Amino acid sequence: MVEWTDFERATIQEIFSKIDSGVVGPAALSRCLIVYPWTQRYFGSFGNLYNAAAITSNPKVAAHGKVVIGGLEKAVKNMDDIKTTYKDLSVLHSDKLRVDPDNFNLLADCLTIVVASQMGQAFTPDVQAAFQKFLAVVVASLRKQYH
Amino acid sequence: MTCTLVNAAIKWSIKAQHVCWDLSSVGFLSVVTMLSKKEKKLIKEIWERLTPVAEDIGSDALLRMFASYPGTKTYFSHLDISPGSAHLYSHGKKIVLAIAEGAKDISQLTVTLAPLQTLHAYQLRIDPTNFKLLSHCMLVTLACYLGEEFTPVAHAAIDKYLSAFAAVLSEKYR
Numbered sequence A: 001m002v003e004w005t006d007f008e009r010a011t012i013q014e015i016f017s018k019i020d021s022g023v024v025g026p027a028a029l030s031r032c033l034i035v036y037p038w039t040q041r042y043f044g045s046f047g048n049l050y051n052a053a054a055i056t057s058n059p060k061v062a063a064h065g066k067v068v069i070g071g072l073e074k075a076v077k078n079m080d081d082i083k084t085t086y087k088d089l090s091v092l093h094s095d096k097l098r099v100d101p102d103n104f105n106l107l108a109d110c111l112t113i114v115v116a117s118q119m120g121q122a123f124t125p126d127v128q129a130a131f132q133k134f135l136a137v138v139v140a141s142l143r144k145q146y147h
Numbered sequence B: 001m002t003c004t005l006v007n008a009a010i011k012w013s014i015k016a017q018h019v020c021w022d023l024s025s026v027g028f029l030s031v032v033t034m035l036s037k038k039e040k041k042l043i044k045e046i047w048e049r050l051t052p053v054a055e056d057i058g059s060d061a062l063l064r065m066f067a068s069y070p071g072t073k074t075y076f077s078h079l080d081i082s083p084g085s086a087h088l089y090s091h092g093k094k095i096v097l098a099i100a101e102g103a104k105d106i107s108q109l110t111v112t113l114a115p116l117q118t119l120h121a122y123q124l125r126i127d128p129t130n131f132k133l134l135s136h137c138m139l140v141t142l143a144c145y146l147g148e149e150f151t152p153v154a155h156a157a158i159d160k161y162l163s164a165f166a167a168v169l170s171e172k173y174r
Helices: A006-018 A021-035 A037-042 A052-057 A059-077 A079-085 A087-096 A102-122 A125-143 B002-015 B028-033 B037-068 B070-076 B086-104 B106-112 B114-124 B129-149 B152-169
Strands: none
Touching: A006 A059, A006 A102, A006 A125, A021 A037, A021 A052, A021 A059, A021 A102, A021 B152, A037 A102, A052 A059, A052 B152, A059 A079, A059 A125, A079 A087, A079 A125, A087 A125, A102 A125, A102 B129, A125 B037, B037 B070, B037 B086, B037 B106, B037 B129, B037 B152, B070 B129, B086 B106, B086 B152, B106 B114, B106 B152, B114 B152, B129 B152
């Protein structure tokens, strides 16, 4: 089981209570599709992803970004057993969506950058470390059911 | 030479705690040709702006790296890397100024970085996985500092540039 310090717990709860999930989710996903264009391979049905402007204004990308944040909020509510919470999601990503798990790290990085630009100086090195630890646990849980 | 870089890159990726796309395996030349004129201009402008605050940017990125990736501290046992220390500022400044210098003419990166290549290969011998960790933390620092201005396009351009920078730095390793 993952050990969370009081600081880490409080930091994660605070970040997710402060951020506007309607903004951060879409921003992180569109950033990922722009900065790492090969991730677009999983979104063939999303329509126009030809350039940064198209991706940023694509309504399907925005909608899906919100879905992703919703998934993360589940993990925030169940920090002591993210592995079990994500069992079905992991199976979904492995068997149905067939996402290369290395891509999870790319999206995680983009999410870190988006939260950083929102929080500015409040996103201190220690806050960053806590956030990245949380994302690492999320990614590991999503990878768990791959076979 | 590209083959050795690819093999090395694969090994480094497996060792890396922080797995991200390893553009150093693609090699410096390919990354540079993939930077458009617009991107090179954007990169040059951004790093020019950051030069006056090189100390702050550099020390911030280093502190983030030490906090998230404690293994990186092992390279600094000879320095005081506590927040606010003089060593931290001067070392951070050195790094940012080198990145800014390279950004002035990216096509000449191998020439500009020649002395630093030798330093890293024969003296410092920093495991190249760590370049990715610092690059990531540098991007986070830029996000905090530039906020909305750190657009996805700027992010992509600088990420590519830092990958090229790291690839050139490790060229003389073997």
